[in-house]
Amino acid sequence: MYKKIKFLVKKFIERNASKINHEEVINTIVKESEISVGYFGFLIVANLIALLGLIQNSAPVIIGAMLISPLMGPILSFGYAFISGEKNIWWKSIKKLILSIFLTIVIAAIVTIFLPLKNITSEIISRTSPNFYDLLIAFLAGMAGAVALCTKKNYIIIASGVAISTAVIPPLSVTGFGIGIGSFKIASSSFGLFFTNAVAIIISTCIMFLLYGFKPRTITGADISALKRRITYLSIVLFIISIPLMYTLYKSVTDIKLRMNIEKILKQEFDKPGISRLSYFNLQKKTNSIDLYATVNTTKYIQQDNIKTLEEKISKEIGYEVHFYIEQVKVQPGGLKEISIKEPRILQKTSPEIIQESKLAIFSVVKKSINKIEEIISPSRVDNFSIGFQEKIPYIFLTLKIKRDTPISEEQVQWLRKMLETDLSTPVELSIEISPFVQPLVFDKGETSITDEMKSSLLTLREIYKENNQILIILESIPESVYPYKKRIKLATERLKNITAILTKEYGIPDKNIKTIISKQASHRAQIKIKVSVE
Incomplete structure (x- = not known):
């Protein structure tokens, strides 16, 4: 069976190789490996279009960037050099690829820093969760690109260029975006997608070049051995990176199920x-x-006992603890019916009743918008909010009191304001007040033990960790100035040790989520400042 397959593959290669002008293809590959100003000009424009399309969540704009992206050239050149072993093309294509990657990421990061809005859209998120399907898409795109180059069919070249750009340009733009907003998670995940796609494209390109009869110029035993080693190493890399992608795909399928x-x-x-x-x-x-x-x-009210029973049933079925929140909308059985009312009796409501109902209705609408905001600014929380009106001004004056340890930029405030205006369908004048998750813990002179009141305030950190296990808790111990240097550092260290023990042993927060610092500046009273951020 193996010999038969080997014979058929050999015949296929011989038949296709005779139809290809190898010298013309090689000349094209050599040209594509050369660095030119025009190439980088098109690359920068494609990168910026892709970045803006990603931020606007516009698939057509992203596709437009793929149409003009020139990245197919150096990737195919690298694949050819991998098969032929031609070192000159090899180094030129590597140099061009590295410069392309570096330039794309840096420009995307710089532009992102200066953009007023930095929305993390669904198009961006989709480039941070690679799975095995992305690997298959890149593999097929590489095959199409190699076929297009060998057969010299323009319509295939354009289509395959778009396919290859799909796999590489948006992930690189998202990497730059992640760096620009300071998100290591977004940057690393999207670059992982790019690297995975690049390896898959190169391997599929190598396969197609082999099938079209391309091989080392000088065929010796050493050349063949070197080629086999290169292909083996690249295949091992592809296999290794496909393992987490299979897990991601499994997780996605599990979530859908x-x-x-x-x-x-x-x-x-x-x-x-x-x-x-x-x-x-x-x-x-x-x-x-x-x-x-x-x-x-529903036509009749669903009792709370029935809701609780259903919550328990779902928990048992899916194996998770479920918190069920249901909104019941009362409807007319059989649809709307004409009702004849002879003398309607209007119930007069008192002023307090009118004010209370209006207040509840407004607060209910605003609360829904605030729930969305809390999902985005997590682990930060909206601790409270207030609403105000003026007779002759068509604005809602909204003040959010947010528990947060880092300031909110003016751009973020404007973005939140626009989000509220969209949800509420009315202009909003937004002001934000920031307060820390945990107030500084103040110690008496020479004291290092943790009081019950301090423990109670630290409970907030446990709740935040349950909601987002990616948080980083920074404990900064500020020593008292009344003691000599060695003693105050010893006391400051002991306080950090005691708080860390409570967080890890009693509240279940891992050590890796806690960072301790001893301040170089001393204070009249010893204290520990606590700051929460997202890793």
Whole structure:
């Protein structure tokens, strides 16, 4: 069987090799490996278009960037050099690729820093969660590019150029975006996607060049051995990077199945003709639990006991602790009916009742928008908010009191304001007040033990960690100035040790999520300042 397959592959290579003008293809590859101002000009323009398309969440704009991206050339040149072993093309293509990657990331990062809005859109997020399908897309794109180059068919060259750019330009632009906003997670995840795609494209390119009869110019035993080693090493790299991608794909499929299972249970419970119907549901998955939100149109009120029973049923079915939040919309059985009212009796409401109802209605609408904001600014929280109106000004005056240890930039304030205006459909004058998650812990002279009041305030950190296990807790110990240097440093170290022990042993926060610092500046009273940030 193996010999038969080997014979068929050999015949296929011989038949296709005779149809290809190898010298013409090689000349094209040599030209593509050369560095030129025009190449980098097109690359910069494509990068900027892709970056703006990603931030605007516009797929057509991103596709436009792919149409003019010239990155296909050096990648195919590298694939050819990998097969032929021609060192001159090899080094030229590597140099061109490295410069292209560096320039694309740096320019995207610089432009992002100066952009007024830095929205993390779904198009950006999709480039930070690579899976095995992305690897397959890149592999097929590389095959198409090599076929286009060898057959010299323009329509295939254009299409394959777009396909290859799909796999490399947007991830590099997102890498620069991540650096620009200071998010290592976004930058590293998107660069991992680029690296995965690049390796897959190079391997598929090598395969197609082999099938079209390209090989080392001088065929010796050493050349063949070197070629086999190169292909083996590259295949091992591809296999290694495909393992986490398979896991990501498995996780995505698991999440989809989880959602479908929950939807099935909800529909079984609520889709009852003439009685109730599930109109909407969404879920938010946390570390060990799921928050489930549902809206149900119903002709009669669903009792709280039934909701609790359903919550327990879903928890048992999916293996997660479920917190179920349901919104019931009362509807008319059989649809709207004409009702004849002879003499309607109007119930007069008192002023306090009118004010209270208006207040509850306004607060309910604003609260929904604030819930969205909290998801975005996590682990920060909106601790409280206030709303004001003026008779002759068409604005809502909204003040958010946010628990947060880092300041909010003017750009972020404007972005939050626009988000609120979109949700509320009215102009908003937004002001934000920042207060720390935990107030500084102040110690008496020479004291290092942690009081019950201090422990109680540290509970906030446990709740934040449960919501987002990526947080970093920075403990800065400021020693008292009344003692000599060695003693105050010893006391400051002991305080840090005691607080760290409470956070790790009693509150279950890992050591890797805690960073301790002893301040060089002393104070009249010893204290520990606590700051929470996202890694």
